[in-house]
Amino acid sequence: MSLYVYCLGDGLSGAAFEGLAGVCGSRVRVLALGSVAAVVSEPGDEAVAADEENLLAHNRVNAAALAVATPLPCRFGTRAAPERLERYVSDKGAALSSALARVRGRVEMSVKLMWKSEGRKTEVESEEGGALRAAAGGADLGAAGAGTAFLLKKRREILGEEGARRRAEEAAAWLASGLGGLAREEAVRSSPSEAIIVRAAHLVERAHVTEYRARLRALAAERADLRLLTSGPWPPYNFSDIG
Amino acid sequence: MEPSPLDSPAPAEPEVETEHPAEFVAELRRVADRLPERVNIDAQSVEQGLAKLVLTLIELIRRLLEKQAVRRMEGGGLSPEQVEELGLALMKLEEKMAELKEHFGLQDEELNIDLGPIGKLI
Numbered sequence: 001m002s003l004y005v006y007c008l009g010d011g012l013s014g015a016a017f018e019g020l021a022g023v024c025g026s027r028v029r030v031l032a033l034g035s036v037a038a039v040v041s042e043p044g045d046e047a048v049a050a051d052e053e054n055l056l057a058h059n060r061v062n063a064a065a066l067a068v069a070t071p072l073p074c075r076f077g078t079r080a081a082p083e084r085l086e087r088y089v090s091d092k093g094a095a096l097s098s099a100l101a102r103v104r105g106r107v108e109m110s111v112k113l114m115w116k117s118e119g120r121k122t123e124v125e126s127e128e129g130g131a132l133r134a135a136a137g138g139a140d141l142g143a144a145g146a147g148t149a150f151l152l153k154k155r156r157e158i159l160g161e162e163g164a165r166r167r168a169e170e171a172a173a174w175l176a177s178g179l180g181g182l183a184r185e186e187a188v189r190s191s192p193s194e195a196i197i198v199r200a201a202h203l204v205e206r207a208h209v210t211e212y213r214a215r216l217r218a219l220a221a222e223r224a225d226l227r228l229l230t231s232g233p234w235p236p237y238n239f240s241d242i243g
Numbered sequence: 244m245e246p247s248p249l250d251s252p253a254p255a256e257p258e259v260e261t262e263h264p265a266e267f268v269a270e271l272r273r274v275a276d277r278l279p280e281r282v283n284i285d286a287q288s289v290e291q292g293l294a295k296l297v298l299t300l301i302e303l304i305r306r307l308l309e310k311q312a313v314r315r316m317e318g319g320g321l322s323p324e325q326v327e328e329l330g331l332a333l334m335k336l337e338e339k340m341a342e343l344k345e346h347f348g349l350q351d352e353e354l355n356i357d358l359g360p361i362g363k364l365i
Contacts, residue, residue, distance in 0.1 A: 063256075063257070112267065114263070114266060114267065114270065144323055144326070144327055145327050145330075145331075146327075146330070146331065146334065147326070147327040147328060147329065147330025147331030147332075147333075147334060148323070148326050148327045148330050149330070150330040150331070150333060150334040150337075151312060151313060151316055151326060151329065151330040151333070154309045154312070154313055154333070155313045155316070155317070158309070158310055158313055195266075195270045195273075196267075196270055196271075213258075213260065216260075217260075220262070227261065227262070227263040227266060227267070228261060228262075229259065229260070229261040229263070229267045230259070230260045230261065231257055231258065231259040231260070232257055232258070233257060234257055
């Protein structure tokens with residue numbers, strides 16, 4: 001028998017999950033493993049499909065845990081035999097205690113940043129003229145053949161990518177600086193070539209969530225060139241270093 | 244491990260806040276549509292998976308070569324003839340890659356490996 005594991009935590013009891021359907025409609029229960037409990041269900045031995053319904057069910061169970069105490073959520077699809085799960089908790093006891101202490105009393109908040117317009121991506125093209133003449137010992141490369149034109153096009157692309165990366169990093173730094181100490185920890189991913197250029201997850205004290213949201217509203221008003229999307233509170237998916 | 248008194252009940256349900264919902268919804272929907280379906284292990288998909296991996300590595304090296312060529316061009320150490328020759332060689336390499344991608348039915352965005360927290364390979 002293989003268990004589907006939603007999260008590990010302390011302070012969790014079955015009452016928090018009563019009547020809650022897990023992945024594939026399975027019944028959710030709490031498995032006591034010493035000082036730590038695992039929230040699990042038994043959806044059968046078939047692989048759990050990564051579809052919308054199951055993804056929502058996985059988060060629903062973790063959100064129910066978050067309503068009681070901040071858990072360490074597992075990655076979607078985590079499965080383990082009961083004895084293996086027990087051994088894992090026993091072997092990793094100290095690390096789990098430390099990981100739980102890290103998230104205790106905190107929740108994850110998420111911020112996504114997009115540029116307001118596509119215009120910023122193309123600003124690099126305007127500086128090309130002078131720079132090209134400097135290349136190849138001052139020769140006028142613009143008048144050359146297909147191979148040279150190809151390299152010039154690549155140069156434009158590379159400069160555009162570098163500029164986009166620099167601007168995404170600046171936006172991420174602006175966000176971190178604006179939040180100050182409200183984010184106890186952050187996990188940031190920059191994707192300069194995509195529409196959403198920064199995806200930041202912040203670990204925030206529960207008591208500071210309202211202040212965090214207000215600060216982001218103020219930050220959003222500062223930057224006309226950026227669009228912000230804030231969401232949360234979420235279980236600390238980005239701060240839970242377990243399977 | 245006793246439950247901590249600091250672990251007070253969670254705030255309300257997750258809330259989403261933005262002044263630009265349409266743009267974010269459209270973008271997140273587009274990203275969700277790109278999520279891979281479940282992997283089917285059969286001869287065809289294994290062959291394509293291997294081709295994807297190999298072509299991803301070739302693509303990475305090809306892009307590094309392009310960057311190096313552009314740096315050399317910018318450095319001014321190449322004659323116009325050398326620049327032209329280098330450009331033509333890299334152009335042919337790009338054309339050959341396009342042929343291989345078409346042969347294996349791969350799109351540009353598929354030749355990039357998501358390395359999780361550290362971002363994408365290319």
